[in-house]
Amino acid sequence: MKKNILLIGGEGYIGSVTALYLLSKGYKVTSYDNLIFNNNHSVLSKKYNQNFKFIFGDLQNQKLLKKVIIENNIKVIVLLAGLVGDPITKKYPKYSKIINDYLVSKTINLVKKIKLDNFIFVSTCSNYGLITDDVIADENFYLKPLSLYAKSKVRAEKTILKSTSNKFYRPTILRFATAFGISPRMRFDLTVNEFTREMFLNKKIDVYDPDTWRPYCHVLDFARAIQKVFESDISKTTFEVFNVGNSINNATKRMIIDLIKSKIDDSKANYLRNSNDKRNYRVDFSKIEKKLSFQTKYSIEYGIDEILNFLKDGFFDKKLVNKNEYGNYFLK
Ligand SMILES: NC(=O)c1ccc[n+]([C@@H]2O[C@H](COP(=O)([O-])OP(=O)(O)OC[C@H]3O[C@@H](n4cnc5c(N)ncnc54)[C@H](O)[C@@H]3O)[C@@H](O)[C@H]2O)c1
Incomplete structure (x- = not known):
């Protein structure tokens, strides 16, 4: 039987494409989102009422989030939710701090206590910030986040990579190119x-x-990369960071x-x-290609x-x- 996937932030730009893609591959998808924009969530609910579930929920409501994870027998969590982008975080610095730092970190700490197959955190190549034209950043490259948005992502990555005693905590960080x-x-x-x-x-x-x-990277390629991570052997993905995109x-x-x-x-x-x-910044995407045989399309x-x-x-x-x-x- 195919796994149940929880997309936190599943009604967003990338989340809704990922939901449709995974549903088309036969997965069950639960989307947890508080619709901070005028998201068009009905599209998914109507089309796939069998395998798709939408839960209106805020990251703030950790009790509900935990209940959703347990009751739906979730095996994979993908954390996409956040206040996304430099301009909007600059415009709402207080909400940025609450959502992208406080609530994201609370959610990571909740996930650390749960038994899962995979936890995938969606980060950004913006973490590389400003680098000279003669260099191409791979995953070990020095991070120099310039915006509030990217600074929060770097902090979240650090929290994720701190280990726990839970052997079922299997995090993977994906640094996405611009979609x-x-x-x-x-x-x-x-x-x-x-x-x-x-x-x-x-x-x-x-x-x-x-x-x-x-x-840059197409949204559908992000959905494919997420699938690739949770379908790969956990020894190749646990506590790993991958840039997602293609040098071309x-x-x-x-x-x-x-x-x-x-x-x-x-x-x-x-x-x-x-x-x-x-x-x-220019980014090197050879790690995901070599280690997980992932190529964008x-x-x-x-x-x-x-x-x-x-x-x-x-x-x-x-x-x-x-x-x-x-x-x-x-x-x-
Ligand atoms: N779009 C890009 O170019 C890009 C590039 C790199 C990384 N990313 C990352 O990918 C992820 C998704 O980005 P996107 O472009 O789909 O953004 P988006 O703004 O379209 O989606 C974010 C979703 O999170 C939800 N959300 C926000 N706060 C929440 C909360 N407190 N509780 C529950 N849900 C909440 C929103 O309602 C929204 O549906 C983000 O983590 C982002 O940092 C995006």
């Missing part, structure tokens, strides 16, 4: 998605620091813009300097085409005017 692609809970505040939408709608865009590097998807903003421009007639970009976001160009097709089909029409519904801009 792109279509999700039931769409985010247009992420670089590839945002640039594609802006250029599709307005044909021109302001781009700050076009030559800064970042790694390390790109500058200019490279992304050039790709989009090649698909939209007469589109233009206005290049500017000195944004507040100083991040610049989707290129940045695939993601751009996918978004353009959705936009052309009018999929987001109704709410395109209300940008705030499609990203981590404001809390509900």
